Amino acid sequence: MCPLGSACGYKKVNGCKFFKTVCGKELPSTNSVLNYVNNGFGFVFENGKRLKGLELINAGYYDMLDIDEKWITKENHKIQRECYQNHTQYVNKEKIKVALDSLEYPIYHLDFETFPCPLPRFRGEHPYTQSPFEFSLHIETKPGVCDIEKDHVVFLAKTMNDEREELIKCLLEHVDVHKGTLFAQNVSFEKGRIKELASIFPKYQKDLMCLYNRSFDLLWIINNRKEFYQEKGFKGKDLETFNFYDERLSGSFSIKKTLPVFSSLSYKDLDVKNGTEAIIVYANYNRMSKEEFDKNYQALITYCTQDTWSMVLILQALRALIM
Numbered sequence: 001m002c003p004l005g006s007a008c009g010y011k012k013v014n015g016c017k018f019f020k021t022v023c024g025k026e027l028p029s030t031n032s033v034l035n036y037v038n039n040g041f042g043f044v045f046e047n048g049k050r051l052k053g054l055e056l057i058n059a060g061y062y063d064m065l066d067i068d069e070k071w072i073t074k075e076n077h078k079i080q081r082e083c084y085q086n087h088t089q090y091v092n093k094e095k096i097k098v099a100l101d102s103l104e105y106p107i108y109h110l111d112f113e114t115f116p117c118p119l120p121r122f123r124g125e126h127p128y129t130q131s132p133f134e135f136s137l138h139i140e141t142k143p144g145v146c147d148i149e150k151d152h153v154v155f156l157a158k159t160m161n162d163e164r165e166e167l168i169k170c171l172l173e174h175v176d177v178h179k180g181t182l183f184a185q186n187v188s189f190e191k192g193r194i195k196e197l198a199s200i201f202p203k204y205q206k207d208l209m210c211l212y213n214r215s216f217d218l219l220w221i222i223n224n225r226k227e228f229y230q231e232k233g234f235k236g237k238d239l240e241t242f243n244f245y246d247e248r249l250s251g252s253f254s255i256k257k258t259l260p261v262f263s264s265l266s267y268k269d270l271d272v273k274n275g276t277e278a279i280i281v282y283a284n285y286n287r288m289s290k291e292e293f294d295k296n297y298q299a300l301i302t303y304c305t306q307d308t309w310s311m312v313l314i315l316q317a318l319r320a321l322i323m
């Protein structure tokens with residue numbers, strides 16, 4: 001068999017279809033040698049040889065545990081290997097506590113769904129601008145105080161016309177931009193959309209930018225954020241390592257991976273399961289019958305709602321974890 005390489009397009013949309021079924025079939029679907037985080041430089045072995053990415057598979061290393069401890073130099077990789085080998089969790093309670101204590105209430109758990117159209121559709125957009133057509137917002141007024149329905153606001157465009165201004169109005173109607181925290185998993189994405197909307201709709205710029213400036217990321221609590229923890233007085237190894245790790249994450253801190261670790265919820269049973277499916281549903285609005293539209297409209301609402309409710313649940317679980 002020929003060696004795996006860039007031609008395989010591993011993890012790419014247009015990757016070779018034989019990877020999963022033939023050439024890469026020995027690779028475990030979780031906790032494989034490729035699931036060590038930020039491992040662009042790979043590992044240096046006893047003979048001084050460095051192997052990275054698919055070279056590891058070509059050399060016969062498949063499972064995370066196939067990499068001997070003595071070849072692992074990064075602290076996070078040691079944590080990953082240990083959690084996987086011993087089925088244990090890694091928790092840095094001090095860092096998690098400091099992060100949770102720094103959140104200002106209310107917490108605005110926000111998630112946008114966007115359509116990156118190759119051709120700009122609306123005023124102020126460019127090719128592939130992430131044009132928002134939906135948001136879900138859960139408002140947590142005090143630690144743990146948030147009702148899945150009563151404290152929830154959702155906006156979803158009913159057409160493929162430009163409904164961005166209605167979306168902005170709806171968002172600003174439900175947040176106090178002068179207090180609280182804009183909260184998201186990978187908040188830079190939500191911030192990016194808010195900044196774009198602020199520049200396209202100057203009338204709302206001041207309020208949107210106030211909201212923009214009050215952000216905090218769920219990833220900083222679960223994974224890490226060196227600058228934040230440095231400012232809070234942490235040093236050395238603490239600044240480099242995760243705050244939390246569990247073998248079920250398999251090297252990923254995406255909401256789809258973290259949610260099942262912290263709750264019994266999952267995305268598996270939803271009609272719309274991820275952002276790509278959400279885009280497909282929205283982009284097909286005009287091809288749907290009334291019945292199909294109603295069903296899909298509700299599925300989009302359910303999916304986006306789960307994204308923000310997940311963050312509420314994960315925060316709750318983190319509070320319990322450090323008690």
Ligand code: SF4
Nearest residue numbers: 007008016018019023
């Ligand atoms: S997956 Fe296999 S067949 Fe496909 S490009 Fe890679 S080596 Fe070739």
